[in-house]
Amino acid sequence: MAEMTALESMMEMGFSRNRAEKALALSGNQGIEKAMDWLIEHEDDPNLDDPYVPPQGNVLGTTEKTETEEEDLNIEENSEQVRQNAALSEEEKKEQLRRLEELMKRRQLEREEREKRDEVSREKQRRKQGQELSMIRQKLQEEEMKKVAEERRREKMEDIKARQRVREKIERDKAERALKFGGGGTAAASPAQPTPAVPQSSQAPPVKREYDECRLQIRLLDGTQLTQSFKSREQLAAVRLYVQLQQQESNDNFNLMTSFPRKVFSEEDMEKPLQELGLVPSAVLIVCKK
Secondary structure, eight states: OHHHHHHHHHHHTTOOHHHHHHHHHHTTSOOHHHHHHHHHHTTTOTTTTSOOOOOOOOSSHHHHHHHHHHHHHHHHHHHHHHHHHHHSOHHHHHHHHHHHHHHHHHHHHHHHHHHHHHHHHHHHHHHHHHHHHHHHHHHHHHHHHHHHHHHHHHHHHHHHHHHHHHHHHHHHHHHHHHHHHTSSSSOOOOOOOOOOOOOTTTOOOOOOOOOSEEEEEEEOTTSOEEEEEEETTSBHHHHHHHHHHHSSSOOOOEEEEEETTEEEOOTGGGGSBTTTTTOOSEEEEEEEEO
């Protein structure tokens, strides 16, 4: 009778019989308010509408006695509630039902408000994590940019040092030639000594002369002509660098060529010595655009 009275009250509030019975049983048969609290807390459970199966009793004597005592206590409380409900008028029953409905709505609003606060807290946490990740990515990008800038600076310094070494070498060569030939950037051509005539029958084959220096006449793009001497074993790249330093604008977009025989020197030729390229003891080089 006690369960039926509480069950009917909950069914009048719109709960299904299965949900009302389960809520009353799982809340310990402590009244309609406890049952509604249980329903509000478990309304999102996927198995809420599954049929209620009472738990099996424990075979231990002490436990069975305790559960029996609790059940007797619940029956007494529900019996008291039945006696109170029986004494209530129809208007009082409606007022009680209205209060229960208001209580349920208030609990529902409290739960929704709590869920909103939890969602706001989770959103703040997600934003905080996003900001931290953004700062980490920005820091990594800055470190990478610093590494690239440092590498470029180092390469630039190495290039400047290499140019300085070539300039110093050119100046040393000029000083050595000036000391050797008594001044002047070019050596004066010594008069050819007449060689005694040798009978044709006894003349020995000519011996190929080895030259240590190479005298080059260089024609720049603007028509300026330069005369400079280089070591015969120097690479053609030294001549190219010399031309680049002599031009008014620093520009390496040019080639070196000879007019007779006509030959445009390639990048591979830059690594070859002058004597191997046939420019020793003297030659004329023309600077042309690529």
